[in-house]
């Protein structure tokens with residue numbers, strides 16, 4: 001682990017223009033881990049100018065698209081070759097266990113190979129108009145694509161946006177998250193190593209309120225992809241409206257999983273374990289509300305409690321079941337939500353406490369007998385807390401699941417496919433899982449309904465965020 005990290009602008013590694021740094025903490029210990037150059041407005045200007053120069057030189061658009069694809073494929077190979085180093089850095093600065101860090105690397109390489117392979121398959125179309133007119137439409141990259149990335153999956157989300165953007169021929173400026181930016185800096189090392197043109201792939205780390213604002217309001221960006229909270233998402237959309245540029249916003253969630261009366265208990269408990277205690281529940285699409293038949297409530301709570309109580313937590317590098325949360329602030333926010341839930345009348349079935357040890361650990365928590373109107377059922381906690389909500393009829397279950405400002409994902413557990421598909425048709429969410437959670441399909445579109453945002457990541461759908469269609473009509477004289 002090196003002591004100091006830099007930003008990558010225009011193919012060069014640079015310190016912040018005012019020499020300021022951000023201290024990166026190791027959440028496993030609460031101790032300082034490293035410093036990284038802190039980008040401020042002047043650095044954002046430099047990164048956007050570098051990306052603009054790359055666009056103006058047509059360094060990404062005069063090459064055959066397969067070459068752009070090759071850079072992404074090579075970046076995936078580079079990441080595989082540097083897996084041990086990247087996993088260690090990601091575990092150390094984010095608090096993910098090594099196993100979780102390796103999953104994130106797996107997902108990242110999958111994004112890179114998928115969009116690497118897609119780069120030369122983004123095609124236009126001929127429109128038959130008859131007579132003497134030749135008409136065709138061409139996919140044209142926007143130009144400078146800005147990416148603002150959250151801390152919960154920094155490497156994966158940086159690649160999830162940058163890979164389709166570059167495949168389509170855009171130059172990217174990525175603002176990495178200020179809490180755990182180091183794996184994204186390593187991704188830039190990979191971009192440099194595989195020979196991407198200078199200015200095609202820029203990575204800067206800075207705080208949201210200065211570098212983030214400077215990037216999202218920058219007059220010379222052509223498109224923005226934001227992943228983060230609803231509150232910040234609104235600011236991004238205001239900025240995009242001012243500049244009249246398209247924005248893809250991937251925001252929060254409070255996703256519900258409906259358990260059917262015939263569901264297998266072990267399946268429900270095991271899926272819940274991964275879907276809310278994995279990554280400490282710091283997952284936009286976490287299974288935050290388990291909606292269960294009232295007459296099975298107690299046995300399901302007992303089964304999930306048993307899973308929670310079996311989990312062993314410790315420093316990320318020890319690779320136990322759970323690492324720490326990202327920060328003391330996030331941990332304390334979760335503790336406060338548990339207090340609110342208990343005050344509202346929820347039953348604390350297990351957990352609920354900060355672990356008294358160095359680092360930012362919180363016990364996996366089950367809140368039972370929750371009513372969907374409670375704040376703990378309506379607001380995103382973003383921590384290892386599952387709320388268990390009883391229902392009487394399938395109509396009630398559907399109403400509970402849909403009674404949320406969010407609509408990122410939803411799920412159904414059970415064997416009755418008639419009921420499962422009836423629910424899948426009616427659940428207000430961008431992705432529905434049946435008998436599984438987080439099916440990790442890069443090929444399938446992902447994104448929210450309602451306040452969970454709009455625009456789609458993953459799959460071929462993501463490319464639509466990075467191209468505009470140009471129509472050419474030629475009249476033969």
Ligand code: NAD
Nearest residue numbers: 149150151177207208212213228229232250251252253284
């Ligand atoms: P956040 O909104 O606080 O920060 C996200 C990013 O925005 C960070 O890089 C931050 O520096 C930057 N930022 C903050 N204020 C800004 C501003 N005024 N202008 C521009 N940029 C600014 O969110 P977070 O706490 O980092 O992430 C957690 C949230 O992200 C949760 O709500 C989670 O559900 C959501 N999320 C969504 C998805 C998805 O794909 N839908 C994926 C991961 C996380």
